[in-house]
Amino acid sequence: MRLSTVILPIHRWAEGQKIWQRAEDLGFHTAYTYDHLSWRSFRDRTWFGALPTLTAAATATSRLRLGTLVTSPNFRHPVTLAKELISLDDISGGRITLGIGAGGSGFDATALGQEAWTPRERADRFGEFVPLLDRLLTEDAVTQQGTHYSAVEARNIPGCVQRPRLPFAVAATGPRGLRLAARYGQAWVTTGDPKLYETGTPEQSVEALREQSEKLAAACEEVGRDASELDRILLTGFTPDRNAPMGSVDAFVDFAGRHAERGFTEIAVHAPIPDSDFAIDPAVYERIATEAPAQLA
Numbered sequence: 001m002r003l004s005t006v007i008l009p010i011h012r013w014a015e016g017q018k019i020w021q022r023a024e025d026l027g028f029h030t031a032y033t034y035d036h037l038s039w040r041s042f043r044d045r046t047w048f049g050a051l052p053t054l055t056a057a058a059t060a061t062s063r064l065r066l067g068t069l070v071t072s073p074n075f076r077h078p079v080t081l082a083k084e085l086i087s088l089d090d091i092s093g094g095r096i097t098l099g100i101g102a103g104g105s106g107f108d109a110t111a112l113g114q115e116a117w118t119p120r121e122r123a124d125r126f127g128e129f130v131p132l133l134d135r136l137l138t139e140d141a142v143t144q145q146g147t148h149y150s151a152v153e154a155r156n157i158p159g160c161v162q163r164p165r166l167p168f169a170v171a172a173t174g175p176r177g178l179r180l181a182a183r184y185g186q187a188w189v190t191t192g193d194p195k196l197y198e199t200g201t202p203e204q205s206v207e208a209l210r211e212q213s214e215k216l217a218a219a220c221e222e223v224g225r226d227a228s229e230l231d232r233i234l235l236t237g238f239t240p241d242r243n244a245p246m247g248s249v250d251a252f253v254d255f256a257g258r259h260a261e262r263g264f265t266e267i268a269v270h271a272p273i274p275d276s277d278f279a280i281d282p283a284v285y286e287r288i289a290t291e292a293p294a295q296l297a
Contacts, residue, residue: 001256001296002029002266003289006069006235008273009033009048013056016048019271020057023064026289030065030097031057032268037075038107041276051084058092065095069235069268070171070189072103073122073129075112079154082136085166086156094161099189099233100133101171102126123176124148130170130180137165169233173212175219182219187231187266191238205239210262233266234259237278246280252288253295260296 005028007019023031035050054066071081089096102122103109109116117125128146135142135151137160142151160166167186172178173193181188193200193208200208213232220227236255237243245255246269256267270278272285 001260001264001293002231003256003293003296004028004030004032004065004233004266004268005289006032006034006268006270008039008042008270008278009050009053010042010046010273011048012046016053017056017060020064021060023271024061026286027293028064028289029266030067030268031061032067032069032097032099035068035071035076035099036106036108037111040106043107051088054096055088055091058088058095062093065097066092067097067169068099069169070099070101072101072108073125073149074103074108076129078129078133078136078149079151082133082154082156085137086158086160089160089162089166090158092161094166096162096166097169097187098166099169099171100130101189102177123174127176127180130168130184134165134168134184169231173215175215178216178219179223181216181230182223182225182227185230187233188216189233189235191235194238196240197238200240202239202241205241206258206262209234209239209259209264213263231265232263233268234264235268237270243278243280246284246288248284249287249291249295253292256292256296 005023011019020031033050033053038047050068057066085098105116125148128149132144132149136154136156140157142154144151168184169187169189170181170185171189172181173190190212192205196205196208217227245252272278272280272282
């Protein structure tokens with residue numbers, strides 16, 4: 001079981017640098033950030049861009065893996081994203097993971113002036129976005145005409161430091177997204193079943209996650225892939241448990257252990273943010289980072 005963290009891009013770099021470096025010192029496997037233009041209760045608060053933040057974090061650290069949870073087509077295009085990711089992978093020395101999902105109906109969905117896409121249109125776009133991005137990150141020159149995304153002699157030399165490309169962690173729960181995860185992902189990401197967040201129980205959530213994992217295995221079988229090749233990442237804070245697992249080391253070990261038994265290989269927890277949904281005790285957060293991995297080994 002790997003333990004990772006999520007550092008929201010809300011800090012001016014003079015302060016943010018220390019938080020990313022501390023994540024490395026604490027031994028987290030990966031430090032992710034959200035790739036949004038703004039997000040929920042932070043809409044009217046400080047919020048910086050994900051890829052510049054990760055670039056700065058790459059120069060401030062040396063061992064920590066870095067990534068997005070998650071990038072989406074809401075305001076990204078595969079051609080420009082690929083160029084930025086190749087640059088970031090080079091700057092970091094091959095420490096980048098791209099968390100990628102279909103996007104939602106939040107603030108990013110209309111920020112560029114478009115009408116919010118329907119769930120079907122988001123799935124259609126995601127179904128084009130991921131395969132094209134895969135090609136752009138693995139081939140020197142790509143020409144492809146799509147309904148939503150195209151590339152014309154898009155050049156990406158020298159490609160990624162990580163070969164054949166940097167890993168994709170695909171966020172998905174529906175059948176089309178799970179097939180993309182099975183075909184293109186090195187990992188699968190979930191936050192659980194959102195329908196259970198308000199009124200469900202932790203036990204129901206664990207069962208829902210088990211069912212999602214079984215659907216991923218079925219999608220892998222459908223595309224002829226061994227499901228054990230994919231890591232399974234749980235982003236915490238969105239299950240009925242909310243922040244209860246971060247109340248103590250014992251509570252977290254119990255929570256993570258139950259999910260490890262169901263095949264999850266990585267748990268991502270949010271770095272503390274006062275006056276937010278992630279207002280957890282910084283001392284407990286640090287104890288979880290340093291003490292829990294040994295108990296979960």
